[in-house]
Amino acid sequence: MDWLTTVDHKKIGILYLLAGFIFFIIGGLEAILIRIQLIKPNNHFVGADTFNELITMHGTTMIFLAAMPMLFALMNAVVPLQIGARDVAFPFVNALGFWTFFFGGVLLNISWFVGDVPDAGWTSYVPLAGTTFNGTHGVDYYVIGLQIAGIGTLLGGINFMATIINMRAPGMSFMRMPLFTWAVFVTSILIVFAFPALTVGLVALMFDRLFQANFFEIGAGGNEVLWEHIFWIFGHPEVYILILPAFGVISEVVSTFSRKRLFGYSSMVFALVLIAFLGFMVWAHHMFTTGLGPVANALFSIGTMLIAVPTGVKIFNWLFTMWGGSIRFTTASLFGIGFIPTFVLGGVTGVMLASAPADYQYHDTYFVVAHFHYVIVGGLIMGIFAGLHYWWPKMFGRMLNERLGQLTFWTFFTGFHLTFFVQHFLGLLGMPRRVWTYLPNQGFDTMNLVSTIGAFLMGVGTIVFVINVIVTWAKPRNAADDPWEDGRSLEWSIPSPPPEYNFKQLPLVRGLDAWWKEKREGHTEMTPAEPAGPIHMPSPSILPFIMSVGLFIAGFGFMYHTYWLAGLGVLITFACMFLRSVFDDPGFHIDPKEEVHA
Amino acid sequence: MSAHGHAEGQLPHEPEKATLEGRNKILGFWIFLGAEVVLFGTLFSAFIALRHQVLDGPSASELFELPTVFAATMILLTSSLMSVFAVQAMHRHQVKSMIGWLVLTVLLGLAFLVLEIVEFNTYVSEGHRMNTSAFSSSFYTLVGFHGGHVAFGVLWISLLIAQIFKKGLTVVTAPKIYLSAIYWHFIDVVWVFIFTVVYLMGKVG
């Protein structure tokens, strides 16, 4: 019950991790099924329709229900601690964000049980996704599930922006924030400004499908390229939303495990901002072949290539951080160091794709598939694994087992490269993506086999990680405050896991890498910035859970044209908002002096 | 977690900013408005893209009646001014006066909504429905979303009026009033673009 009503960012982070990881497994199973179907030519493991459902659900689940929530897990677990705050700016809204994501994800996956699964790709292009060619409810699950889940993400973006702007500890100016917090800040800005475009796109598609609107119906004057524009104006910033927090993790992990200050702090911050800014101006590189014309193609081509510059700055700064440092190879730093060349490979194929004329050849082949899996899996997922292993003791009070961790890394890393490196060549040989099978003797057969084997190896790596979690769960919860001994930022100055209120007294920050600075001067604690006393905490609440259930019910009502049900769901949600407004939360107080430490 | 905002029990000058929670809410709301700019902007872009695709239905210049739109604009503009006065009364701690201005805000908002509902009904009877054409779909979605925002604002401010009666003006209720006023002004700003881009440009052709 505590978990259903919590507004504590630390618990919400764990909820995001649990739910996100479960969806990661589901998305991973979908991937394995895809790869089994493609293991040999003319295979009939699954039929064409099921294959389309699998690729749609795999992409949608992995991006929206696995990667983003696991990033939110790290963001929630770490950022308030790194800025010396007791929670985020809006703890209630934080909980609401989790539950809407959760129920949106559940709604989407109920489609499997109903047998009416979205099958128009994770990008859901019209007219394939319209009612003419997709008359059953599959795409409705996509539209409504994502709409509900997207509300949660938007709320989270607003929350972290406000938190980082308003709630930093005394002395922590913007340029004294740890890089992970900076990355989360910039990511939150991307979320706030990119998600509303998706909201409108989904509304338009929903209205087309449910109310016979004509946004995308050519016969009634609609325009299908409009969907692509709206989707990618969201979709391109979305991929930067995915990768920037991972960049933040790498900055933390690389500097901690090189026992060295991050090289080029200011340029790292500037690079984050520039990537985000440019990221809004390159969306049509997903649309080079739609016929926008040479001027548009040229502009977007150049813009896309420009993003490689600040990204390159970051790569070099990570390398310069390690150079001359005292490097420790833990699981976290292995994933961090493994990230660097892998992400560079993904990045350079991105620059190849950025050339519009060349893209006419690459488009819709496995070359694109290879590129984005290199940056998303090789980049983002490795970053998440690094962050999980690094901050696990802070979140759970236990260290993960190092040997199992190294096994996780090597199996996952090897499996990853086996799966996706060959896909570059498959694409260059002309194998099209999103097609359920292929004919033999085109040079595809062996590489597809290798790719499938790699996928299984990644599965093994994931299982090893799960075993690691289970095995260490039985151990006592006795991690040190600063278990890596080389922690540089504020989260390592408090117990693992922290008490409910995080900091007994808000700390005084006297420089960058605030905790490292205090340790170098011989202190064992941060200097407090306020007197000790009772701490005001926000009360738990069941309303976020119920509001999300209301939206969930409304979603089904709309989908199946059962409008009394839709109305009921909306009413439930509005009723909760009413209660929240009318009954102000007085909170409760914790007096740290009265607590007994075990 | 919260700071103390007043001396000897008196309400501070800007009660909405006196607590950390209040300042957080105001900042958070501005950030939300940034997102709403993109939301409405996307709806506008879709409308601009599709506004000539009228098919067999009536076109913009045939449908729109300028006097009605002008009346609606005046009503919403005045209601926005009423909400400015409400916040000023709040800063002077004149609770009764504040409530008066808020009631006027809500009444004018309701009048706007009534006008808009009548307007939409007229259009439907003239053959301009959600499913008539791409123009009609984007029209109803954009203008309807705005109307939905007005309706939500009317409900919200009414609820706040009731809360002020029950709880009085405090450092907890003041930020809510302030936020609702910013929200209301924002809806008026969006309307400026709607009457310009949808109605006036529609009339011109």
Place this chain on the structure above:
Amino acid sequence: MSGNHSASGEEVRRHKVEGPQKHIVAFILSLALTIIAFAAVAAGDINTTFTYIILVLMAIIQVFVQLAFWMHMKDRGHMFPIICIIAGVFIVFMMVIMAVYWLWW
């Protein structure tokens, strides 16, 4: 309204309470800009492009007036709100270009 001293005798900053004048001026400006815009269309015989320019100009000026006065954006402490609105506007600007130039051919 508080006087200069609290009960404990300390000096309390006297807060300037702003009158309604500026806001009424903003209201009248908005009204005027609206009327000009409607008049430009009602007149009927102004060249279309020129009318468009008038309409857009009136709208932009009115939005500035409302944001600055009614939403306090000219007052201090509004850096982040200003950044948020500008960022939103920038993105919408790109979307409008998309809608006008890169959608129909």
